[in-house]
Amino acid sequence: MVDERGGGEAEGTLRVMGTSPAEGRAHTGLVLQDPEAQIIMSRAGDDVAFGLENRGIPTDAIWPRVRAALEAVGWAYGPNRPTDQLSGGEQQRLVLAGVLALEPDLLLLDEPTANLDPDGARRVRETLARILEAREATMILVEHRVAEWLPLVDRVVVLAAGGGVLLDGTPSEVFVGNEELCARHGIWTPGYEGRRPARPVIPPEKDSLLVAEQLSAQRPGTSEALFTRLDLGVRAGEVLAVMGPNGSGKSTLARLLGGLLRPESGQVTASEALSPGHAGAVVWRWPAQELVRRIGSVFQDPEHQFLTGRVSDELALGPIRSGLSEAEAGRRATELAERLRLDAVWEANPFTLSGGEQRRLSVATALASAPQVVILDEPTFGQDRGTWDEMLALLAALADSGRGVVTATHDQALVAALADRTLRLPAEA
Amino acid sequence: MQLRRSTVADPTAFLPAADAVAKLGAAVMVAFVAFLSRDPVTPAILLAGVALVLPASGLRSRDLARLLGPLLIAASLLGVLNAVLAGTPAVAAAGDAPSRAWVGLGLGLRIAAIAVASSLALATTDPADLAAGLIGHLRVPPRLAVGALASLRMAPILATEWGTIALARRARGVDAGRNPLVAMRLALGALVILLVSAIRRASRMALAMDARGFASGIPRTLARPPRMRRTDWLLLAAAGALSGAAVGISVALGTYAFLLG
Numbered sequence: 025m026v027d028e029r030g031g032g033e034a035e036g037t038l039r040v041m042g043t044s045p046a047e048g049r050a051h052t053g054l055v056l057q058d059p060e061a062q063i064i065m066s067r068a069g070d071d072v073a074f075g076l077e078n079r080g081i082p083t084d085a086i087w088p089r090v091r092a093a094l095e096a097v098g099w100a101y102g103p104n105r106p107t108d109q110l111s112g113g114e115q116q117r118l119v120l121a122g123v124l125a126l127e128p129d130l131l132l133l134d135e136p137t138a139n140l141d142p143d144g145a146r147r148v149r150e151t152l153a154r155i156l157e158a159r160e161a162t163m164i165l166v167e168h169r170v171a172e173w174l175p176l177v178d179r180v181v182v183l184a185a186g187g188g189v190l191l192d193g194t195p196s197e198v199f200v201g202n203e204e205l206c207a208r209h210g211i212w213t214p215g216y217e218g219r220r221p222a223r224p225v226i227p228p229e230k231d232s233l234l235v236a237e238q239l240s241a242q243r244p245g246t247s248e249a250l251f252t253r254l255d256l257g258v259r260a261g262e263v264l265a266v267m268g269p270n271g272s273g274k275s276t277l278a279r280l281l282g283g284l285l286r287p288e289s290g291q292v293t294a295s296e297a298l299s300p301g302h303a304g305a306v307v308w309r310w311p312a313q314e315l316v317r318r319i320g321s322v323f324q325d326p327e328h329q330f331l332t333g334r335v336s337d338e339l340a341l342g343p344i345r346s347g348l349s350e351a352e353a354g355r356r357a358t359e360l361a362e363r364l365r366l367d368a369v370w371e372a373n374p375f376t377l378s379g380g381e382q383r384r385l386s387v388a389t390a391l392a393s394a395p396q397v398v399i400l401d402e403p404t405f406g407q408d409r410g411t412w413d414e415m416l417a418l419l420a421a422l423a424d425s426g427r428g429v430v431t432a433t434h435d436q437a438l439v440a441a442l443a444d445r446t447l448r449l450p451a452e453a
Numbered sequence: 454m455q456l457r458r459s460t461v462a463d464p465t466a467f468l469p470a471a472d473a474v475a476k477l478g479a480a481v482m483v484a485f486v487a488f489l490s491r492d493p494v495t496p497a498i499l500l501a502g503v504a505l506v507l508p509a510s511g512l513r514s515r516d517l518a519r520l521l522g523p524l525l526i527a528a529s530l531l532g533v534l535n536a537v538l539a540g541t542p543a544v545a546a547a548g549d550a551p552s553r554a555w556v557g558l559g560l561g562l563r564i565a566a567i568a569v570a571s572s573l574a575l576a577t578t579d580p581a582d583l584a585a586g587l588i589g590h591l592r593v594p595p596r597l598a599v600g601a602l603a604s605l606r607m608a609p610i611l612a613t614e615w616g617t618i619a620l621a622r623r624a625r626g627v628d629a630g631r632n633p634l635v636a637m638r639l640a641l642g643a644l645v646i647l648l649v650s651a652i653r654r655a656s657r658m659a660l661a662m663d664a665r666g667f668a669s670g671i672p673r674t675l676a677r678p679p680r681m682r683r684t685d686w687l688l689l690a691a692a693g694a695l696s697g698a699a700v701g702i703s704v705a706l707g708t709y710a711f712l713l714g
Contacts (some may be wrong), residue, residue, distance in 0.1 A: 054664035060610065061657035064603045070581055073676035078666035086676045108609065122665060284620045316626030327646060328614070328621040345626035375649060393626065 050079070053128035057135040057406070059115035062122075068110075069094070069103025072122045079126060093125035096158070097151045112270050113144020117151055124155060131155075131163045138168075138406040141269045141434040145172070152176060168408055170195075171214035182211055210410035218413060218441040220420045231297040233397050233428045234258040234281060234307070234319070239290035241276045250276055251449060253290065258397055258428040260297065263419065265439040266432040268449035274432035275324070275401055277449070281430060282321035282399045283307030294318065298396055317346040320390030322400040326382040330374040335366055335385060338374055342393035353392075360388045364418070380411040387418065397428040404435045416441055461577060466511030467684070468577040473586035475685035479692035480574035486696040487566035490703065491710040493555065496562035498699035503570050510577055520576055524568040532561020559710070580605055586679040595673050603658055611651055618643045 056062055065071040072090045081089070090103060097117045110118065116136060123131070133152075137145035153176050156163060167173055170180070180198040182191040190209060191198045199206070199213050206213045236256040242249050250273030258264060258281065266274050279285040280292055286308050296303035298318055307319065323329055332338050339357035344350065361367045364384045369377055374385055383403070390398060403419070404412050419442055423429045433439065439446060461469045468476065483503065487496045507517065536557025584602045587593040622628065622639065629636035662668075703709035 050666065052664075054661070056657065056661060058657055061654050062661040064599070064606070064658070064662060065581060066606055067581065070676060074662075074667075075665035077673050077676055078669065078671065080671045080674055083674055083676065083678055086674070090676075108606075119661075126665070279620060282624060284623055311630070312623045312626045312628040315623065321621075321624035323617070323621050323624070325617075327649070328618050329625055330646070331622065331625060331627060331642060342626055389625065 050126075051129045053123035053126060053131050055116070055119055055123060055131070055133045055136045057138050059112050059119055059139065062119045063107045063115055066107055067103070068099070068101065068105040068107055068118055071107060071118060072103075072125050075122050075126045089125050090121075093121040096124055096155060097121045098147075098154075111144060112140045113147050116140060116144070116148050120148070120151060120155070127159075129161055131161050133163065133165045133167075135167055135406065136165075142436060143269055149173065149176065168406065169212050171212075174214060182206070182209075184209060207409070210408045212409045216409065217437055218416050220441050221417055231260045232257040232295050233260055233298040234292060234294060236281060236292045237290055239277075239280060239287055239292065241273055241280065241288060243271075243273075256281075256447065258430055260396070260428050261423055261426050262444045263423045263429045263431065263442050265443035265446045266430065266449065267434060267436075267439060267446055269434070272449040274434075274449055278321070278399050278401050278430065278432045280308075281397075282319050283310055283315050284321060313345050313347065316342055316393045316395070318395050319397045319399065320393065320395035322386050322390045322398070322403060324401040324405065326386035327375065329386055329389065333373050334370075335361070335372055335374060335377075336370050338385060338389050339366075339392050342389055346393040356392055356394075360392055364388045380407060383407070383411065383415070387415075391422075395427075397430070398422055399430045399432075401432045402434075403431055404433065404438050412438075461511045462513045462516070463511040467509035468506065468573070469511040469579075471577075471688055472590075472679055472681050472685040473578045473583040474590045474679065475681060475688050476574040476578055477583070477586075479688050480570040482689075482692045482696050483570040484567040486699060487563050487570075489712045490563065490700070491556070491559050491712055492703060492708045493559040493562045494703040494706060494708040495699045496559070496566040498702055499566045499695060500562065500569065502695040502699070503566070503573065506573070510573060512576065520572055521569055524572060525565055528561045528565035528568060531564055532557045532559075535560050582677070582679070585675050585677050588673075589675055589679040590681070596668055599662075599667070603662070604655070607651070607654060607658070610654070611647060614650055615643065615647060618646055 063071050064074050069087075069090050072093050073086050076086045076089060094103065097120050099117070099121065107115065107118065131152075137148050140148065149172060152163070155161070156176060163176070165173060165177065170177075174195050177195060180191070180193065180195050181189060182198060184190040190205070190211075191202060195214075203213055203216075207216075234257070236254060236258075239254040239256070240249065240252045254277075256264075266277055268274050276285065280287055283292065292307050294302070294305045294307055299305050307315070310318070330338060331341060336357055339360055340350070340353040343353035343356050348356070358367075361370060364387070366381065366385055366388060369381060374382065377385060383405075387400070387403070390400075400419070404415050407415070416438065419429055419431065423444075431438070431443075464470065483499050487499050490496065510517065512520070534557075536553045580602055584598040587598045588595050622643070627639065629639055700709065
């Protein structure tokens with residue numbers, strides 16, 4: 025099922041296998057988006073056994089079923105693997121094992137690969153394909169980006185915002201010839217790649233704004249190196265994409281470049297263009313008010329950055345902190361709100377906004393103090409097509425206006441449409 | 454920030470392999486008796502008894518030192534400060550310096566005995582085994598025990614998020630600088646965000662647990678049912694004997710002082 029934007033509500037009756045959903049629960053397996061929140065126990069085998077314990081399966085029968093379920097998902101570690109040492113993809117496969125052990129007839133999946141990097145997502149899809157071949161189970165999948173799932177899917181139902189079914193049929197019936205309809209309702213179609221708006225001609229010489237020299241970082245709490253002696257420049261008017269699997273150091277690099285983390289070795293300095301009169305200043309030493317004027321950082325979870333109770337105050341905060349008068353700050357806030365279509369929620373509390381609105385607000389607040397470098401961590405995470413297109417256009421406009429844009433992402437479509445340069449982590453020194 | 458207990462180097466040593474509830478019971482017995490006595494002799498004997506078990510803890514000396522060191526230092530400080538500053542009524546009533554020192558020593562040793570016994574028991578116990586033990590032996594409702602276990606798993610995640618929120622604030626141009634009042638206000642704001650995040654995670658987790666049949670009314674079985682072996686009963690008996698001996702010796706020496714009166 026593909027739905028137009030997040031936040032749907034269920035209405036009407038639903039019958040599962042001829043009984044009410046509550047009774048049918050024993051035959052239903054549910055997999056949600058966030059793997060972290062679905063793993064209860066700290067050892068892999070115990071987590072799979074959790075559902076069996078709840079079902080009242082006798083102890084002797086539990087462990088053989090756990091082993092069978094782990095094998096069905098291609099589990100490479102033993103049953104005693106600590107769950108906090110697993111990658112997102114491995115966690116999601118463990119959740120699948122836990123669900124499988126209960127032998128469901130109906131598998132419900134809510135954006136199961138949204139939080140995963142491409143490799144993890146691919147493994148989860150392969151595992152599901154194997155499971156569906158081996159069992160007679162029905163799968164209902166809620167997803168935005170359908171392209172990679174089509175081989176597993178027999179039927180597609182497209183929901184419209186506000187309820188009602190837009191399209192219903194086989195994948196070819198639904199997607200072939202309905203491109204425009206889908207685009208209008210913000211539905212991803214397979215093969216849609218997004219287009220960067222035409223750019224002005226770029227002069228060959230681009231000023232370097234931030235320079236990273238001999239930067240090294242380690243995985244927190246261990247001595248395992250994420251990248252060693254990395255040299256990197258962030259240039260004006262250019263989009264740099266940092267790609268790599270989860271845990272490869274993308275966020276760490278983004279934070280180092282953003283002056284938020286102290287580098288263990290090496291340094292990140294500002295050029296004359298970024299910091300007039302103070303060329304070579306080390307960015308992590310800047311006080312926060314100085315930093316916000318020069319480098320804007322947008323975090324993966326917008327809620328981590330909200331500080332006030334109103335959208336209007338959020339937008340004005342950065343400019344005020346960077347030294348502007350209240351009047352000037354208010355003017356900028358209004359301008360940004362219009363540009364990013366946040367004027368409708370001007371008085372709302374940021375925590376009550378929808379996912380797309382929160383994302384737009386977090387980008388707007390980073391832009392409010394007019395920084396020259398903007399660093400974004402996973403900006404297109406789990407978005408419908410409409411919001412994704414907007415983000416693409418926004419980032420392109422930022423670069424075209426002469427700013428340096430860095431995005432840490434594993435969204436290959438975004439990188440293909442937008443990036444001028446790509447850095448892949450883990451990097452060879 | 455590491456919230457997990459220090460890893461047990463040798464899981465086959467006596468303490469880590471012992472039943473979780475037996476360990477907890479032994480620690481509670483020792484701690485309770487220490488709590489009820491005001492003199493230094495009783496907790497000293499208790500501590501000596503607990504020290505005998507240290508080699509069987511399965512922890513490396515380095516980890517043991519890191520676990521117990523701060524507790525012992527804190528206990529000594531409290532005892533000394535009380536004796537010197539006449540903090541508690543008992544110390545004030547004692548009058549002259551040697552009596553005050555005696556009472557202060559009693560306080561310090563009491564705290565040490567309680568802290569060492571309980572932290573040793575907890576450090577050598579896997580939380581999942583403790584939950585299974587509570588459900589299996591003591592008939593604690595699974596909703597409580599498993600719920601607590603699940604939230605324990607979430608704790609390090611929230612700790613990481615706290616750090617992320619601090620970084621996100623710096624990115625917004627907001628930091629406390631040197632002003633402690635501002636720092637406190639910011640910390641409170643961050644706590645609110647953390648609370649929202651914790652509640653959201655908790656509801657997602659509760660949904661996942663319900664989806665796997667938790668608290669559906671069917672009687673639960675246990676994948677790792679706890680078993681009391683002979684050595685576990687011996688541990689409990691030894692703890693009881695130690696507690697009795699401590700009180701007995703103290704009474705025989707005429708030093709015993711009950712908590713009240």
